[in-house]
Amino acid sequence: DTGVSQNPRHKITKRGQNVTFRCDPISEHNRLYWYRQTLGQGPEFLTYFQNEAQLEKSRLLSDRFSAERPKGSFSTLEIQRTEQGDSAMYLCASSLYHGTTNEKLFFGSGTQLSVL
Amino acid sequence: LAKTTQPISMDSYEGQEVNITCSHNNIATNDYITWYQQFPSQGPRFIIQGYKTKVTNEVASLFIPADRKSSTLSLPRVSLSDTAVYYCLVGDYGRNFVFGPGTRLSVLP
Numbered sequence: 001d002t003g004v005s006q007n008p009r010h011k012i013t014k015r016g017q018n019v020t021f022r023c024d025p026i027s028e029h030n031r032l033y034w035y036r037q038t039l040g041q042g043p044e045f046l047t048y049f050q051n052e053a054q055l056e057k058s059r060l061l062s063d064r065f066s067a068e069r070p071k072g073s074f075s076t077l078e079i080q081r082t083e084q085g086d087s088a089m090y091l092c093a094s095s096l097y098h099g100t101t102n103e104k105l106f107f108g109s110g111t112q113l114s115v116l
Numbered sequence: 117l118a119k120t121t122q123p124i125s126m127d128s129y130e131g132q133e134v135n136i137t138c139s140h141n142n143i144a145t146n147d148y149i150t151w152y153q154q155f156p157s158q159g160p161r162f163i164i165q166g167y168k169t170k171v172t173n174e175v176a177s178l179f180i181p182a183d184r185k186s187s188t189l190s191l192p193r194v195s196l197s198d199t200a201v202y203y204c205l206v207g208d209y210g211r212n213f214v215f216g217p218g219t220r221l222s223v224l225p
Contacts, residue, residue: 004159056211101147104162
């Protein structure tokens with residue numbers, strides 16, 4: 001178990017550029033979540049997948065955001081035409097969901113995005 | 117989505133026991149109570165999870181009264197490295213977890 005891995009750890013970009021983040025979940029985990037966290041706040045839910053299916057997207061996820069999990073393993077989160085308000089820590093979490101109600105999420109270290 | 121209320125901050129000294137209480141008056145029958153710890157520039161780390169009564173692991177204890185409207189995370193003999201933000205979550209599965217601002221614990225020497 002190598003844990004949830006996120007790359008890159010830091011990303012600095014100029015407003016209007018596109019960025020893509022990658023998340024590699026714990027290998028046997030079937031659920032994968034994306035969260036966004038700003039300074040002093042708790043993480044906010046963005047979207048989640050069960051295997052390759054994207055089951056829900058938050059209203060926070062504007063049309064500029066897209067997430068994929070093509071083979072039910074790693075996931076990517078892309079932000080197009082970045083804005084300064086997109087600056088935040090983007091967190092990925094995974095879980096082994098087997099239908100019970102005591103799901104445990106395991107988080108990666110996040111990708112810190114700074115939009116200049 | 118169940119809402120939780122916990123203190124914004126707490127101070128303690130090394131070696132003391134710290135108890136952080138979380139209120140969750142509208143907890144649902146299927147909801148579990150889960151606590152996470154977060155250090156700066158890292159993702160939250162799972163600490164403990166429970167449904168009722170008491171749960172203990174190598175890191176912490178979780179006390180849940182019979183009405184389940186609150187819970188208390190107990191950290192025995194804290195050290196400086198326990199300085200972090202602690203989140204109390206209530207939900208049946210991950211999508212329904214709502215992170216509030218958490219409790220910022222400062223452990224002083």
